[in-house]
Amino acid sequence: MKSLVAAFGLSFVMLCAQPAISATEEDPWEGFNRAMFSFNDGLDSVLLKPVAEGYKAITPTPVQKGVSNVFSNLGEIGNFSNNLLQGKWDATASSFFRFVINSTAGWFGIFDVASEMGLKRYEEDFGQTLGYWGVDSGPYLVLPFFGPSTVRDAGGLAVDYYNYDATEELDLNHDERWAVRGLDIVETRAGLLSFEGFIFGDRYSFIRDVYLQNRVNAVYDGEPPQSETASGDSWGDDSWGDDDWEDDDWENEEF
Numbered sequence: 377m378k379s380l381v382a383a384f385g386l387s388f389v390m391l392c393a394q395p396a397i398s399a400t401e402e403d404p405w406e407g408f409n410r411a412m413f414s415f416n417d418g419l420d421s422v423l424l425k426p427v428a429e430g431y432k433a434i435t436p437t438p439v440q441k442g443v444s445n446v447f448s449n450l451g452e453i454g455n456f457s458n459n460l461l462q463g464k465w466d467a468t469a470s471s472f473f474r475f476v477i478n479s480t481a482g483w484f485g486i487f488d489v490a491s492e493m494g495l496k497r498y499e500e501d502f503g504q505t506l507g508y509w510g511v512d513s514g515p516y517l518v519l520p521f522f523g524p525s526t527v528r529d530a531g532g533l534a535v536d537y538y539n540y541d542a543t544e545e546l547d548l549n550h551d552e553r554w555a556v557r558g559l560d561i562v563e564t565r566a567g568l569l570s571f572e573g574f575i576f577g578d579r580y581s582f583i584r585d586v587y588l589q590n591r592v593n594a595v596y597d598g599e600p601p602q603s604e605t606a607s608g609d610s611w612g613d614d615s616w617g618d619d620d621w622e623d624d625d626w627e628n629e630e631f
Contacts, residue, residue, distance in 0.1 A: 402588060403515065404515050405515055405516070405517065409516060409517065410518075412518040412520055413583075415520060416518070416521065416523055417579075419521075420565075424561070424562070424565050425565065425569075428562055428565035428568075428569060431562050431563070431566050440563070440566070442487070443559065444563055444567065445482070445485050445486055445487065445488050446484060446485040446486055447563060448485065448488070449478045449482070449484070452472075452475035452497075453475065454500070454536055455467075455497070455498055455499055456471035457539060458500035458502055458505045459471055459500050461502075461505045462504075462505055462508045462509075464498070464500075467500070470495050470496055470498055471497075471498055473490065473495055474495050477489055477490045477493065477495070499594075502532035502533075502539075503526075503528055503529035503533065503536075503591070504594050504595050505532070506528050506531070508595060511528055513526040513528045513588075514526050514527025514528050516588060517529075519533075524583060524584065524587035525587075526591070529591065
């Protein structure tokens with residue numbers, strides 16, 4: 377879910393301007409994915425969304441902005457390492473100095489001083505790094521709890537999870553660390569509330585297509601080749617789709 381936050385609105389506009397992504401090509405495990413999507417959507421509707429709505433209703437806007445800035449600043453650690461792995465030296469330097477400046481002059485990232493100084497944020501994760509070095513995305517895959525992904529991005533997510541965690545420097549105990557993670561999730565979900573009105577048609581297909589288009593543009597820094605723009609991130613032969621995931625049992629499963 378978090379990977380949708382930064383560019384959901386932009387992706388919506390781009391999706392409307394681009395040819396539709398073929399579900400049969402990019403989503404051979406649609407039965408399984410729809411089952412996981414229903415599970416996640418149900419969990420969101422009864423738990424996460426109400427909490428996010430409550431957070432947004434009672435938390436002053438400046439406080440929400442400060443919380444968002446703090447987590448954005450912590451994310452610069454991952455941006456730095458992945459820009460470095462991709463050999464993007466200007467972006468690497470920008471990520472490094474953004475973290476240093478915002479962690480000090482910005483009071484642990486509450487204020488985005490670096491942006492005021494003209495230092496651009498370059499968001500990168502390990503899934504993008506793999507894509508940058510030519511690793512195919514693999515099929516679309518909905519992960520329980522985490523939401524939209526691909527085989528490549530799911531592997532990248534595991535690496536990002538074990539990346540350096542800047543919150544360790546705060547010397548938090550176990551309960552405090554989980555509280556910080558919970559606040560991060562709630563703040564992220566609250567940031568998506570305003571985009572829900574843009575979703576139309578089949579909710580599953582819409583979110584899938586937005587995610588895939590957004591990831592293609594992220595890997596190519598907003599300038600994907602025409603072939604990738606038209607059909608999503610190419611992932612080679614059909615061997616991914618040979619497994620018998622697409623059966624009626626998944627289609628008829630209810631959560």
